[in-house]
Amino acid sequence: MEPRIHDLQIESPVPELLDSSVCTNQVFSATYQTLLQCSNDHIEELNIENNLAKKPYNCPYYGSKCNVTGDVHWLLLHLRNDHSVEMHDGRCFSHRYVHHNPKHLHHATKMLTLLDCFGRQFCLYFEAFHLRKTPMYIAFMQFMGDEEEAMSFSYTLEVSGNGRKLTWQGVPRSIRDSHKMVRDSQDGLLITRKLALFFSTDNTANNELKLKISGRVWREQPISN
Template sequence: MGNLREKKKQTNNSLCSVFQSVNMDESRSLAGYAESASSVGSNESVHTQGKVTRGTKPVLFPNSDIDGLLECPVCSNSMYPPIQQCPSGHTLCFECKSKVNNKCPICRKEIGDIRCLALEKLAVSLHLPCTYHHLGCEEIFPYYSKQKHEAQCIFRPYSCPHPGSDCSVTGDIPNLLAHLRENHKVDLQTGCTFNHRYVKQDPCSVDNVSWTLTLFNCFGHYFCLHFEAFRLGTEPVYMAFLRFMGEESDARKFGYCLEVGGDGRKLIWQGVPRSIRTHHRSIRDSHDGLIVQRSLALAFSGGDRKELKLRVTGRIWKEL
């Protein structure tokens, strides 16, 4: 209990010192503050404890005490208007208000419809580094612009591209490559051409989605070849497509083609690899790849058509 009072005292002292250091025109509306915060301001900066001053705007470094004041105690994310406040002055974000049944998570008092305008105005005065600064992003943004940038920041971690599970692992490309090979036992091949063979004993039974994944290293980049069997309505279908391990803008610098055939028949697909930023289910559902209906797949297999034998060949190239 003593520690809680001491922490609250330190927080209040920090907040008071911030309000003393921020010169704000109270006659301006909050909307005016948000509009004026749309630009970073002067490039000249003066370093002080826990922050950098850009013109008249304080720039906070991560883990600073003031930055912590704007962290929701429920979800640990940054708070944005309308910031909620309980009668004792504890704050939380609007989205988390219903999660705690309108009870303050700190003092358990009923949370009404009180907004913490002081914190909202304080936030307008701040400029913060991108959350992914430790991964290489050097951008600094006004508080209310930072979230939009971070949703698209090219330095944000990638999600594991493996389709076989809802894997929660994230990381950069080297870490994901090691994860895919060690944890998911995915093969890594070198070269810009491939020959993929898919065999299924009972091609009529596709109760759930099944898949294979292969990694390719070519042109100094990595690609994921997906081959999935699933139901399109009531009919089993087979689909192959390529994903690029990197950003969408870089993925568009490459092209690829897929070919499947047999028994005197051939089907060819040509397209552009999609970034692993796009979930494999989204690519599958948009049909952005080589799709083979079961009847045609059985024709490719030849023989008595009781066993599915598909051979998918392909090539990756770099666009000029």
């Protein structure tokens, strides 16, 4: 059983710009004649690539208690069925994170949602944690695939409220890197709790902290010579 997190929830997800493109598997095929033209080095490279492609991914759900591995399709089913992770369609999103008891961060407080766009899937993490002794929030995105393809995407995250705005632009990390590795490298939108209070849209009710975080994913165009 995964621990239930009671003091952080996501509110009013607003998926936009529906992207109905369907994930298609790339099938490698080569004629016998083409193979004959390949040098041994090329065949060796293809073998290495195929082996990497077959290497299963670890479940990207945070925490070390889940040991499930598999391909992306299998992990998507697993995340939805076994971890109750929500999937949102579209390359733009706007979420409101509600932290019911922001003064207490001693319990790990994390949220994961999935984003489906460009026929690919992304993990969007939001987490309250301590960086040394400073209470912080971090949001970042990871690509459900390998590093090479992850680098062809970019994303922005923006926290806004009360006339203030903070924007992060980044490159999604592959889920080959663990969630903890990415968090500890601070490769995302970092907000100290003090700063978060300035963005919070409702500080008066029940000491809740509400952060509106919106973002967008896009595919970088290849550089033309």
